Amino acid sequence: MNQFDNDTRMVALEQGRMAGHVHAVWSIGSNPNGGYLLSLAVAALREAASAHRDPLSVTAHYLRPALAGQACTVNTTMVRSGRSLSTLRGTLTQDGAARIEVLAALGDLAEQAPPVLTVAAPQIPAPEACVPRSGAQQGVMLPLLEMLDIRLDPSTGPLGTCASGGGSARIAGWIRFRDGRAPDALACILFADAFPPAVFSVLGPVGWVPTIELTVHLRARPAPGWILGQFVTVDMQDGRLIEDGALWDSQGTLVSQSRQLALLLDPARRPPASAARTAQ
Amino acid sequence: MNQFDNDTRMVALEQGRMAGHVHAVWSIGSNPNGGYLLSLAVAALREAASAHRDPLSVTAHYLRPALAGQACTVNTTMVRSGRSLSTLRGTLTQDGAARIEVLAALGDLAEQAPPVLTVAAPQIPAPEACVPRSGAQQGVMLPLLEMLDIRLDPSTGPLGTCASGGGSARIAGWIRFRDGRAPDALACILFADAFPPAVFSVLGPVGWVPTIELTVHLRARPAPGWILGQFVTVDMQDGRLIEDGALWDSQGTLVSQSRQLALLLDPARRPPASAARTAQ
Numbered sequence: 001m002n003q004f005d006n007d008t009r010m011v012a013l014e015q016g017r018m019a020g021h022v023h024a025v026w027s028i029g030s031n032p033n034g035g036y037l038l039s040l041a042v043a044a045l046r047e048a049a050s051a052h053r054d055p056l057s058v059t060a061h062y063l064r065p066a067l068a069g070q071a072c073t074v075n076t077t078m079v080r081s082g083r084s085l086s087t088l089r090g091t092l093t094q095d096g097a098a099r100i101e102v103l104a105a106l107g108d109l110a111e112q113a114p115p116v117l118t119v120a121a122p123q124i125p126a127p128e129a130c131v132p133r134s135g136a137q138q139g140v141m142l143p144l145l146e147m148l149d150i151r152l153d154p155s156t157g158p159l160g161t162c163a164s165g166g167g168s169a170r171i172a173g174w175i176r177f178r179d180g181r182a183p184d185a186l187a188c189i190l191f192a193d194a195f196p197p198a199v200f201s202v203l204g205p206v207g208w209v210p211t212i213e214l215t216v217h218l219r220a221r222p223a224p225g226w227i228l229g230q231f232v233t234v235d236m237q238d239g240r241l242i243e244d245g246a247l248w249d250s251q252g253t254l255v256s257q258s259r260q261l262a263l264l265l266d267p268a269r270r271p272p273a274s275a276a277r278t279a280q
Numbered sequence: 281m282n283q284f285d286n287d288t289r290m291v292a293l294e295q296g297r298m299a300g301h302v303h304a305v306w307s308i309g310s311n312p313n314g315g316y317l318l319s320l321a322v323a324a325l326r327e328a329a330s331a332h333r334d335p336l337s338v339t340a341h342y343l344r345p346a347l348a349g350q351a352c353t354v355n356t357t358m359v360r361s362g363r364s365l366s367t368l369r370g371t372l373t374q375d376g377a378a379r380i381e382v383l384a385a386l387g388d389l390a391e392q393a394p395p396v397l398t399v400a401a402p403q404i405p406a407p408e409a410c411v412p413r414s415g416a417q418q419g420v421m422l423p424l425l426e427m428l429d430i431r432l433d434p435s436t437g438p439l440g441t442c443a444s445g446g447g448s449a450r451i452a453g454w455i456r457f458r459d460g461r462a463p464d465a466l467a468c469i470l471f472a473d474a475f476p477p478a479v480f481s482v483l484g485p486v487g488w489v490p491t492i493e494l495t496v497h498l499r500a501r502p503a504p505g506w507i508l509g510q511f512v513t514v515d516m517q518d519g520r521l522i523e524d525g526a527l528w529d530s531q532g533t534l535v536s537q538s539r540q541l542a543l544l545l546d547p548a549r550r551p552p553a554s555a556a557r558t559a560q
Contacts, residue, residue, distance in 0.1 A: 237396065238395075
């Protein structure tokens with residue numbers, strides 16, 4: 001079994017309750033990555049909604065930092081079970097406190113017609129010509145990078161270069177599992193929150209950008225190979241920003257769209273890593 | 281009291297439970313509008329989260345069509361109560377069945393600094409030079425239009441004109457309450473789902489486009505006057521589409537962003553109005 005499948009495995013306890021483990025390797029600094037936490041919760045919801053496996057729409061609210069290397073439980077509630085959609089709630093809890101709250105609609109993307117309207121992948125250099133994401137760029141340890149191979153378009157890299165112009169921040173690049181596991185729906189949820197925040201391309205690595213809320217829409221099951229990701233912020237005010245993301249598979253198919261509301265902490269008010277609500 | 285405040289008024293029953301009424305005037309055909317239903321639910325969540333009034337992030341999943349002209353209850357649960365954010369769940373129920381399920385973070389937008397990054401409002405003709413939205417365009421009664429004055433940019437109107445080019449559908453226009461009520465946070469939630477679906481600009485009025493899930497981010501409290509809305513779809517496949525929306529106030533401030541996942545029903549498989557999950 002590969003690492004991601006092992007590290008998102010959920011075991012049923014009683015009706016509507018599952019047990020898992022928040023593995024420390026999927027962390028940014030000492031905080032479990034928000035996309036990893038959400039993929040754990042969605043893995044539990046998929047078990048609860050046995051008829052539907054594809055997360056068509058998943059929203060997570062990040063309540064408190066999670067605890068790396070510790071057990072978790074996910075309480076699931078079926079909100080509505082329909083023919084084409086299962087709608088569920090889930091709460092991921094550690095040490096007696098809720099860490100993330102999730103609301104999701106699962107469906108089936110097995111049979112797909114070609115898109116009527118779609119967005120083409122941006123043209124960026126091949127993975128070999130991109131810059132590996134590294135913790136040194138951000139001044140933080142990134143255990144996540146032992147699991148994920150992330151290559152950033154050098155024209156949008158998180159080194160203070162501004163790829164914008166008209167008041168926007170953009171980061172683009174490639175992502176895949178280091179152990180060769182193929183991307184799938186659950187991986188897209190992880191990948192939607194594994195790149196550096198787009199605002200780093202304008203502001204430099206300004207520290208923690210904790211997610212308040214993240215919504216991921218899976219649009220198609222990805223083909224094997226590299227995933228291309230692009231993340232854009234055009235709206236930042238009053239210490240909060242919106243980041244829009246999109247992922248394309250190796251066939252050029254748009255496989256997911258995502259959007260998050262995040263906090264840009266004032267450096268003077270920035271809490272220590274252990275106090276951040278979640279890590280991107 | 282103006283109509284919208286009256287028609288979103290919630291009365292506390294017992295702890296965590298509120299009563300209201302789904303007024304028939306806020307309907308599309310015979311179905312209560314999805315934005316109106318969400319503003320009812322958020323009105324209840326605001327009462328439950330007394331410390332925080334502004335819906336920073338609100339996600340609704342539409343489970344079943346609501347019942348116009350009938351009572352409703354909203355069960356609210358405080359997920360986390362913090363200094364700067366209150367996170368809550370809510371379920372709007374009628375006649376014993378859940379109609380929409382909501383997850384929201386409320387905060388305070390009273391003190392705002394100027395935006396660091398933002399999106400300028402599109403240039404469209406003044407309201408007097410735009411085309412009033414009408415039910416005749418869609419072949420359906422729109423009671424909602426007795427409450428809301430909606431004027432569509434004629435270059436993007438819902439009459440089959442294609443404002444696109446590169447594979448996108450766009451609708452833009454103006455919106456305000458007919459009774460002169462000023463826009464506010466709750467109104468922005470209604471306005472985020474009160475325009476015709478953007479795909480009508482490409483496909484013509486193809487019928488019901490029921491919302492599966494809608495997320496609204498309030499970015500600033502709106503100034504009095506007309507609100508300018510723009511709604512864009514660039515991603516439609518397999519009978520599902522994503523529509524991105526933005527609202528600007530009369531000062532040109534970006535006051536909300538929204539995104540919804542909706543079903544584009546095959547005309548041959550289109551259910552009667554009473555069976556649609558919700559109406560846009």
